[in-house]
Amino acid sequence: MADAGSIRGIISAAGYVPYRRLQRSDIAKTFGAGGGKGTRSVASYDEDTTTMGVAAGRAARRAVPDAEVGALFFSTTDPAYLDKTNATAIHAALRLDSDSPAFDFCGAARSGVGALRVALEGSGSSLVVSADLRTGLPTSPDEAAGGDGAAALLVGDDTDGPVIAEFLGAGAATGEFVDRWRKPGDSRSKVWEERFGETRYVPLAERAWNAALKATALAPESVDRLVVTGLHARAVRASIRRLGVDASRVVDDLGAVVGNTGTAQPGLLIASALEQANPGEVIALVVLADGVDVLIFRATDALTAYDHTSPVADQIAAAADLSYGKFLTWRQMVTVEPPRRPEPARVSSSAASRVEDWKFGFVGSRDERDAGLHLPPAPGETPVPMADAMGTIVAFTVDRLAYSQSPPVVFAVVDFDGGGRFPLELTDVDADDVHIGDRVEMTFRRLFTADGIHDYFWKARPRR
Amino acid sequence: MSSNGIKDRVAIVGMGCTAFGERFDRGLDDLVIDGAGQAFASAGIDKNDVDAYWFGTAQSGMSGITLARPLKLEGKPVTRVENYCATGSEALRQAAYAVASGAYDVAMAVGAEKVKDSGYAGLNAFPIPSDGTGRTLTAAAMFSMVAPAYAKKYGVDEAQIGEVLARIAWKNHFNGARNPRAQFRKEMSLETIRASPRVAGLLGILDCAGVADGAAAAIVVRAEDAHRYTDRPIYIKALSFVAGNGSGLTDPDYDYTHFPEVEVSAADAYAQAGITDPRHELAMAEVHDCFTPTELVLMEDLGFAERGSAWKEALAGTFDLDGALPVNPDGGLKSFGHPVGASGLRMMFECWLQLRGEAPDDRRIANERPLALTHNLGGYPGEMVSFVSIVGRDAG
Numbered sequence: 082m083a084d085a086g087s088i089r090g091i092i093s094a095a096g097y098v099p100y101r102r103l104q105r106s107d108i109a110k111t112f113g114a115g116g117g118k119g120t121r122s123v124a125s126y127d128e129d130t131t132t133m134g135v136a137a138g139r140a141a142r143r144a145v146p147d148a149e150v151g152a153l154f155f156s157t158t159d160p161a162y163l164d165k166t167n168a169t170a171i172h173a174a175l176r177l178d179s180d181s182p183a184f185d186f187c188g189a190a191r192s193g194v195g196a197l198r199v200a201l202e203g204s205g206s207s208l209v210v211s212a213d214l215r216t217g218l219p220t221s222p223d224e225a226a227g228g229d230g231a232a233a234l235l236v237g238d239d240t241d242g243p244v245i246a247e248f249l250g251a252g253a254a255t256g257e258f259v260d261r262w263r264k265p266g267d268s269r270s271k272v273w274e275e276r277f278g279e280t281r282y283v284p285l286a287e288r289a290w291n292a293a294l295k296a297t298a299l300a301p302e303s304v305d306r307l308v309v310t311g312l313h314a315r316a317v318r319a320s321i322r323r324l325g326v327d328a329s330r331v332v333d334d335l336g337a338v339v340g341n342t343g344t345a346q347p348g349l350l351i352a353s354a355l356e357q358a359n360p361g362e363v364i365a366l367v368v369l370a371d372g373v374d375v376l377i378f379r380a381t382d383a384l385t386a387y388d389h390t391s392p393v394a395d396q397i398a399a400a401a402d403l404s405y406g407k408f409l410t411w412r413q414m415v416t417v418e419p420p421r422r423p424e425p426a427r428v429s430s431s432a433a434s435r436v437e438d439w440k441f442g443f444v445g446s447r448d449e450r451d452a453g454l455h456l457p458p459a460p461g462e463t464p465v466p467m468a469d470a471m472g473t474i475v476a477f478t479v480d481r482l483a484y485s486q487s488p489p490v491v492f493a494v495v496d497f498d499g500g501g502r503f504p505l506e507l508t509d510v511d512a513d514d515v516h517i518g519d520r521v522e523m524t525f526r527r528l529f530t531a532d533g534i535h536d537y538f539w540k541a542r543p544r545r
Numbered sequence: 546m547s548s549n550g551i552k553d554r555v556a557i558v559g560m561g562c563t564a565f566g567e568r569f570d571r572g573l574d575d576l577v578i579d580g581a582g583q584a585f586a587s588a589g590i591d592k593n594d595v596d597a598y599w600f601g602t603a604q605s606g607m608s609g610i611t612l613a614r615p616l617k618l619e620g621k622p623v624t625r626v627e628n629y630c631a632t633g634s635e636a637l638r639q640a641a642y643a644v645a646s647g648a649y650d651v652a653m654a655v656g657a658e659k660v661k662d663s664g665y666a667g668l669n670a671f672p673i674p675s676d677g678t679g680r681t682l683t684a685a686a687m688f689s690m691v692a693p694a695y696a697k698k699y700g701v702d703e704a705q706i707g708e709v710l711a712r713i714a715w716k717n718h719f720n721g722a723r724n725p726r727a728q729f730r731k732e733m734s735l736e737t738i739r740a741s742p743r744v745a746g747l748l749g750i751l752d753c754a755g756v757a758d759g760a761a762a763a764i765v766v767r768a769e770d771a772h773r774y775t776d777r778p779i780y781i782k783a784l785s786f787v788a789g790n791g792s793g794l795t796d797p798d799y800d801y802t803h804f805p806e807v808e809v810s811a812a813d814a815y816a817q818a819g820i821t822d823p824r825h826e827l828a829m830a831e832v833h834d835c836f837t838p839t840e841l842v843l844m845e846d847l848g849f850a851e852r853g854s855a856w857k858e859a860l861a862g863t864f865d866l867d868g869a870l871p872v873n874p875d876g877g878l879k880s881f882g883h884p885v886g887a888s889g890l891r892m893m894f895e896c897w898l899q900l901r902g903e904a905p906d907d908r909r910i911a912n913e914r915p916l917a918l919t920h921n922l923g924g925y926p927g928e929m930v931s932f933v934s935i936v937g938r939d940a941g
Contacts, residue, residue: 421666428677436676456795457678476694476801478746480686482667492682494690494794494801502797504680504927517697528677536677 089201090378091246092148093235095140096352096393097133097212098228098339099124100400100509100542105225107405115220121340123403124229126411126487127508127526127540130157130212131167133231135174135525137348138210140391141233142175143469148235148242150175151205153183156193156344159214160185161527161535163265170537171210173441174525176466190312191370193344197234198374201248206237213343216412217269226314228340232348243383246355246364248376252293254285255372261312268413275315282316283323285373290324293365293375301325304377305362306354308332310346311369320369332364338397351378353393360384399545401511411487422484427532443468443523443539445501454500465501467523472497472541474519479512486529495521495541509542520544548785550817551645553940556771556778557763559588562894565759565882566728573605573659574615580760580887581616581655588764588774592616595764596649598623601636601656602886604671612655627886629923630835631786632656633761634889634932638784641765650766656891657760658884667756668885680794682745684835685753687925689746691838694801699853707747709856710837711738714751716865717834717873721880723866723908728755728882752837757882761890763897768940777901782916783817783935785810793927806931807846807922814933815848820916823848824870827935828914829899831892833922834877844872847920847933871910874899889932892919900938915939 101123108116124133134155142150153175155168168183177183186192193211200207215227235242260278263270272278294300307326311317314336321331332354334341342349347368354364358380366376409415438444439457445467446458454465477493491507493515507515508526521541528536561583563576571579585591600612600623609623628635633656640652663669667683680687696706715735721727733751741749764774771778789806793799811823820826832847834840844855849870850863858864864872875881875895878888896917898904915938923930 422683423663423665423669423672425681426672426674429674432674432676436678440676440678475797476690478682478686478689479743480682480689480745482683482685482744483681490682490686492680492686496797500797502795502799504682504794506681517693528681538678 087238087240088244088247089238090236090244090248091234091351092206092237092242092244093141093145094245094348094352094355095137095144095233095391096349096396097137097140097231098122098393098396099128099133099230101125101403102338102400103403103405103408108220108225111405112220115225117225119337121225122228122230123408123411124214125508127528129161129527129535130159130214130231131161131170132525132527132537133229134171134210134212134233137212137231137233138171138175138208141208141235143390144388145235145242148237149206150177150181150208150235152181152207153177154186154196154200154207154209155184156186156196156211157213158188158190158344160187170441173437176442189371190343191372194347194368194370194374194376197236197347198251198376200236201251201376206235206241209234209236209348211345211348213345215341215343219409219414221269223270226336226341228342230339230342230345230349232345232352234348234351244381245384245387246378246380249299249379250293250296250377252289252291252296252375253372254288256281256285278313279316279319282311282313282369282373283319286320286367286369287323289373289375290367293377297377299363299377303363304330304365306330306332306358306364307367308347308350308354308364309367310334310341310350312341312343313369316369320367324367349393355380355384356389356392356394358384407487420482420484420488422482424484425529425531427534428536430534438464440538442466454497456501456503467497467501468539470497470499470523471544472521474515474517474521476517477515491515493521493541505539505541507542508540548813548817550783551641552782552817553780554645554768555641555765555781556768557781557893557897557936558766558771558774558778559584559590559764560762560894560897561587562726562761562891563759564726565757565884565891567661568758569661571758573611573657576659576758576760577612577615577655577657580657581653581762584653584762584764590651590764590774592618595621595651595653597621597643597652599636599639599652599654600625601627601632601654601889602658603627603629603632605657605659605886629930630833630885631889631921631923631930631932632886633891634919634921634934635786637763637890637893638786638932641781641784644765644767650770651764653762653764654890655760655762656887656889658886659758660756660884661758684925685748686745688836688839689748690801691842691926692747695838695842698800698802699856701856706856707739709841709859710747710752711735712859713834713837713840714738714879717877717879720866720874720908721876723905724876724881727876727880728757729876729880748836754835754878755880755882757884759882759884759887759891761887761894763890763893779897779900779936779938780940781934782937783814783933785813785817785933786930788930789924789928791928799927801926803842804846804922804926804929804931806929807843807920810931810933811847814935818935820935823918826914827870827916827918828912829871829874829896829910830918830920831875831877831895832872832920834873834879835883840872843920847918866908867911874904874908874910889919889921892921893934893936896936900936
């Protein structure tokens with residue numbers, strides 16, 4: 082437990098929304114059915130829940146670089162590995178202390194809010210990372226309504242770092258009913274008749290809501306910002322009407338532009354709400370997922386000085402459309418002819434483990450004698466983390482023959498600010514929109530998968 | 546670097562080279578037997594007369610047994626060597642040094658590659674277990690970065706550099722059309738070359754070397770023994786080899802407009818051979834034109850043109866078959882094709898034909914200068930191995 086007088090809550094909050102958007106209307110144009118209005122976010126072909134989790138985690142850490150991270154929790158319904166922990170790759174990419182644990186909370190959409198509640202009610206500081214890739218069969222509601230994204234919330238006491246949103250209390254209600262389900266290995270979820278879920282969720286929401294209000298001694302009208310989310314959209318809408326909070330206080334669920342990012346949505350919406358909130362405001366989070374969880378926070382004065390290093394609003398603004406054809410191939414709903422080149426061989430686990438700092442952390446080295454910056458690092462030199470360094474493209478090419486999940490490969494020689502050069506693949510970029518002199522930043526990606534082993538490493542992408 | 550060289554101590558007395566191409570009807574053994582057989586016949590000896598063998602193949606086989614088996618060698622030392630695309634030259638270098646050392650009287654270098662059994666376009670590196678952080682680009686993409694860098698540095702606009710690259714491919718197709726062993730024996734118009742489908746950067750498919758199967762071989766003996774085998778031996782004047790340390794890929798000072806490994810190996814070879822003005826002393830050069838920008842830059846790295854001027858010289862025809870210094874009179878990698886382990890020896894085969902006056906009339910070079918150069922590289926801009934040899938018609 083925290084010391085008397087100290088407060089506990091959210092120290093940092095960041096969301097990650099991938100660069101690409103699918104126009105939902107393109108779905109109906111192609112199939113004559115499905116789709117809808119607006120856009121959804123689309124993870125790049127080289128992103129998965131782990132890499133998106135890294136992106137969110139980096140942003141959350143960048144805002145409070147001095148705050149310690151005691152533990153890492155990672156939640157997703159779409160883990161890159163089973164058996165093997167996925168949080169460890171995020172732990173390595175964030176260069177967290179090797180003495181700190183990293184745990185997966187995977188499988189169910191509820192695991193994200195669950196990990197957050199565990200962290201809030203526990204002790205020490207925890208980075209709660211959640212990420213999801215959401216889609217379904219072409220023309221399905223899940224395909225159109227889903228979104229890809231991630232969130233990271235650093236939770237702890239104010240001794241760990243200034244708390245920007247104090248945790249006031251929680252409520253929960255749990256029920257067992259098969260409303261939405263997916264067999265392990267399936268690429269789509271199935272859902273029961275919509276009305277059934279609504280009849281189960283709404284009473285659960287009321288119970289959890291009342292429990293949370295009781296625990297926090299708050300009335301509904303004292304809630305300034307209400308975040309309600311869940312994969313059952315109709316139940317979410319119906320529940321909002323029962324909570325006694327004025328509709329004007331309901332936080333935009335980003336459904337029109339991002340879509341529903343599932344496990345990541347609670348964290349993403351909390352990060353988004355905190356970008357707009359004022360100190361003293363009460364923020365309530367209600368999550369519908371096999372029951373209902375309610376978490377209530379109050380924004381603190383520390384929020385004023387908090388640096389939203391990568392605001393969700395900015396990421397929503399800096400986006401580019403993706404064709405529906407690419408979307409289907411990136412999500413492996415459609416297989417297109419690959420380049421006539423051999424697929425890459427699997428990465429050697431032992432070789433990769435010897436260079437963990439380089440491969441996962443993009444850590445170079447400096448020769449203290451001549452100050453030369455080396456990428457990859459040279460033995461015996463001083464390690465220099467380079468993942469946050471900006472760079473400039475000094476040469477580039479477009480390789481139309483090399484193997485890629487999404488040809489062509491755009492490749493650049495990058496000179497980093499502060500020294501060092503490394504040839505890198507570019508991502509989140511169009512081949513005909515690259516120029517010598519363009520500024521780039523580093524992003525953690527999955528280069529390929531062979532024999533079930535994912536090859537994680539860094540790429541560069543245009544600074545936007 | 547410093548080297549003593551073996552000028553005029555070793556001579557090539559027999560050579561062979563198969564036709565290069567998509568030899569789907571021939572395996573590695575067939576190619577090796579053909580290439581080596583031509584060399585034995587050329588020197589007037591048989592396999593038992595050779596004391597030691599060096600076999601160059603990048604990835605068509607492992608160990609000396611890959612050569613000993615098809616040639617049915619009995620009790621002979623056979624060393625398999627590999628040095629990227631300079632593998633064939635490396636085999637020759639080792640055989641020549643073995644003779645120069647006195648260890649053997651007669652040595653043979655055989656280079657061969659069976660590329661077209663992979664089922665894929667282009668060349669494909671043998672996968673070595675790795676940490677997954679290495680570059681995954683094709684060679685075409687790596688070399689494609691040279692063209693815009695060169696153009697920018699010397700103020701050549703994109704249309705002009707495109708013309709220059711096409712002119713280089715045009716020349717090598719012109720020469721290859723006159724070579725019965727070449728993979729592509731057809732002249733190509735500048736328009737066709739410029740319109741070929743893009744592979745990487747500015748490079749189209751016709752900017753790239755032909756991907757071919759083939760074999761080539763050379764027999765070397767002590768210079769003083771050469772006339773026992775042939776009236777017209779060619780003498781080794783210089784053999785130079787440099788392996789870069791890969792630092793160019795990560796060195797912010799490297800600008801992709803030159804290949805330092807080539808400059809060093811060329812300077813060493815000229816010192817060994819006593820050459821001071823290669824452009825006017827050499828009769829011809831065979832250079833590693835894996836992609837058209839490579840040949841462009843090599844003209845400057847090898848000292849055939851001033852820095853920043855090779856593009857003008859290429860357009861002016863300096864390196865044409867009837868130019869001041871013919872380059873790749875056999876069609877080069879571009880038209881002759883590039884069976885990796887054989888290419889270095891294929892280059893030497895053209896020197897052998899030209900210096901002995903045996904090249905077909907329609908591609909025989911006119912000048913009577915007695916020296917020829919081969920340049921063979923492996924790897925990529927920034928991480929490269931480079932070989933330069935100089936051979937001559939006369940000893941001393």
